[in-house]
Every structure is written in structure tokens, then in C-alpha cells.
Amino acid sequence: MDLTACTNWFCAKKNEKVPNATTDCQTVVTSGPGPSPGSSNSCDDVIPPQKNCFRLVMLGSARVGKTCLVSRFLGGKFHESYTPTIEDFHRKLYRIRGEIYQLDILDTSGNHPFPAMRRLSFLTGDLFVIVFSMDSRETFEEAIRLREQILETKINAGASSNSGGLTRKKTLPRVPMILAGNKCDKEMKTVTAEEAQLYCDTQDSGCAFVETSAKKNVKVDEVFYQLFVVANLPQEMAPNHHKRVSANFGAPCPLPPSGPSHHSKKYTLSVKRRLSDACGVVTPNVRRPSIRTDLMIMRTKTCSVGDTNSNPSNSPLSWRRIESNCSMQ
Numbered sequence: 001m002d003l004t005a006c007t008n009w010f011c012a013k014k015n016e017k018v019p020n021a022t023t024d025c026q027t028v029v030t031s032g033p034g035p036s037p038g039s040s041n042s043c044d045d046v047i048p049p050q051k052n053c054f055r056l057v058m059l060g061s062a063r064v065g066k067t068c069l070v071s072r073f074l075g076g077k078f079h080e081s082y083t084p085t086i087e088d089f090h091r092k093l094y095r096i097r098g099e100i101y102q103l104d105i106l107d108t109s110g111n112h113p114f115p116a117m118r119r120l121s122f123l124t125g126d127l128f129v130i131v132f133s134m135d136s137r138e139t140f141e142e143a144i145r146l147r148e149q150i151l152e153t154k155i156n157a158g159a160s161s162n163s164g165g166l167t168r169k170k171t172l173p174r175v176p177m178i179l180a181g182n183k184c185d186k187e188m189k190t191v192t193a194e195e196a197q198l199y200c201d202t203q204d205s206g207c208a209f210v211e212t213s214a215k216k217n218v219k220v221d222e223v224f225y226q227l228f229v230v231a232n233l234p235q236e237m238a239p240n241h242h243k244r245v246s247a248n249f250g251a252p253c254p255l256p257p258s259g260p261s262h263h264s265k266k267y268t269l270s271v272k273r274r275l276s277d278a279c280g281v282v283t284p285n286v287r288r289p290s291i292r293t294d295l296m297i298m299r300t301k302t303c304s305v306g307d308t309n310s311n312p313s314n315s316p317l318s319w320r321r322i323e324s325n326c327s328m329q
């Protein structure tokens with residue numbers, strides 16, 4: 001995976017240009033709530049470099065449990081009631097071994113009201129969790145279709161991004177992706193774990209299957225742990241591998257500075273957590289970057305490194321096309 005073109009999504013609103021990593025981010029982060037500059041806990045510390053910013057996209061049919069899995073991941077909660085998602089955006093910041101990482105999560109609807117938007121989510125996503133329900137064969141079939149569509153979209157975007165007038169050869173990308181068979185607590189199952197596993201075994205090493213229950217909190221952590229493993233990201237990003245820090249809007253920047261910490265004895269941290277001293281915080285009230293920003297980011301991701309002559313109009317998804325596609329719905 002080419003991580004050099006990764007993004008600082010949270011800088012995006014500021015001036016609607018492809019974020020130039022640190023400088024733009026610094027403006028936004030430091031303008032937010034936080035301790036005064038120069039203090040040991042300054043938000044200046046909390047600036048993830050581009051290479052450490054990732055977007056995770058949650059996909060799958062409606063009602064399979066995408067939002068519940070995200071909710072478990074971010075806050076350990078489960079909601080019995082169903083509220084249809086249009087599109088939710090979350091952000092988690094980590095400090096791991098002295099480095100800052102940013103994980104953005106795009107929780108999609110599953111209904112695909114705007115195909116162009118869905119395609120954009122394929123192109124801007126670095127990591128994917130495709131959810132299906134173990135009691136619904138249709139949702140499993142949809143999960144497989146989604147995987148194929150993601151790969152196809154990424155292949156085509158890579159191949160058609162113009163490089164000095166030459167069309168690049170199509171190469172199969174390795175996209176970190178977990179197929180999550182959710183609702184394994186249900187008695188009636190129409191998909192077996194064996195066949196879902198078999199499907200993943202026939203795919204590349206970036207694809208893994210995990211059977212979960214958001215309701216009973218079965219292997220939800222494993223979904224994210226496996227995802228970070230196949231993506232070669234720090235395992236401390238997974239739940240239970242870092243200390244959770246809570247954040248309130250208006251409170252000082254909650255990620256503690258790197259260096260020796262003073263854990264209270266009441267924390268029963270895993271060995272890994274104690275060794276790495278990793279911590280993570282869910283950013284409150286984060287805004288989703290604009291579609292325009294996503295498009296620019298997508299261009300950066302799909303254009304080859306060093307392709308200085310790339311013309312935005314050659315982009316597989318031009319801004320105008322997105323606009324017209326969306327307005328046609």
C-alpha cells in the first residue's frame with residue numbers, strides 16, 4: 001500500500017486544498033482547544049505526519065451491524081435500537097512509541113444512495129471492514145461484491161491515472177480488508193464460518209475473516225487487531241492494546257506527552273500496553289472533510305509519485321462528474 005499519499009483529513013476544511021501535511025494541520029490543531037503553546041501537553045505534539053494518517057471505511061449491507069461494531073471499537077457500547085446511518089465520520093488519535101497516528105473512520109449507509117460517493121469512499125479508503133450478517137446470505141454475497149468492486153476501482157484508478165501520457169499496467173493491489181461475519185450470536189445462520197474463511201483463503205494476504213457479535217462483544221477487538229496486522233500498522237492501535245484517554249470538547253489536548261508515565265495501580269494493563277505506553281483518544285466533534293477535499297486527496301492517492309504533469313481532469317472521478325452524479329439521484 002502506498003502510504004506516502006496518505007492524508008491529513010482533519011486539515012481539509014481549512015482551505016480546501018490537498019493538505020500539506022504538517023503546516024495546515026498545525027493551524028487547525030493548535031487553533032482548537034488545548035494547553036498553551038510550550039506547555040508539556042501542547043497540541044503541537046499531536047500532529048500526525050502524513051504517513052501516519054489512515055482512513056478506515058466500513059462497508060456492507062444495511063442493518064448488518066457496521067455502526068454497532070464502530071461503536072464498540074470507539075466506546076465499547078452497543079445499541080439495541082436501529083438508527084439508519086447516512087454517513088458517519090469518526091477520528092481516533094494515538095500516541096504510539098512517541099509517534100502520533102490518526103485513524104479516520106467512515107461509517108457508510110449500506111444503501112448506496114450515491115454510487116459516485118461510494119466509489120469515492122473506495123478510492124480514499126486505506127483500510128476496509130466489510131460487514132455481513134451470519135444470518136443473511138444476501139449480505140455475504142454483497143460483501144464479496146463489495147470486495148471485488150473495491151479492488152476493481154483501485155486497479156482502474158491506478159491504471160488510468162495518467163503518467164506522462166502512458167497508461168500504466170494494471171496491477172492487483174493488496175488492500176487491507178477484514179470480512180466481518182457479524183451477529184454470530186444468532187441461532188439461525190445461513191452462512192458458515194468455514195465458507196467465509198475459505199473465501200478469504202483464496203484471496204491475497206491482505207484479506208482476513210473474523211466472525212463477530214457486536215451485541216455480545218465477541219471478537220470485535222479481533223476485527224480491528226487483524227486489520228492493523230494485515231495493514232502492517234502498529235498493533236497498539238487495536239482496542240485493549242493501548243490506554244484509552246477520554247476527551248471532552250473544550251478540554252486540554254488529551255494525549256499525554258511521550259515519555260515515562262505514571263499509571264495508577266488500578267489499571268490492569270496488558271504487557272504490550274505497559275511496554276509500549278501507547279494511548280488513544282477519540283476526537284470529539286470532528287467534522288467530515290468535504291467531498292471536494294476527498295476528491296483532491298483521491299487524486300493524490302491515485303496519481304503516481306513524481307507525476308508532476310498529472311491533470312486533474314484525467315482523474316477517474318472528476319469533481320464535475322461527482323457533482324452531476326450526486327445531483328442526478
Ligand SMILES: Nc1nc2c(ncn2[C@@H]2O[C@H](COP(=O)(O)OP(=O)(O)O)[C@@H](O)[C@H]2O)c(=O)[nH]1
Pocket residue numbers: 060061062063064065066067068069079080081082083084085109110182183184185186212213214215216
Ligand atoms: N443479534 C445481534 N444484533 C446486532 C448485532 N450487531 C448489530 N445488531 C443489531 O442490528 C441492527 C443494525 O445494526 P447497525 O449497527 O445499526 O447496522 P448498520 O446498518 O450496518 O450500521 C441494530 O438493531 C443492532 O442492535 C449483533 O452482533 N447481534
Ligand SMILES: [Mg+2]
Pocket residue numbers: 066067068083084085107108109
Ligand atoms: Mg449504520
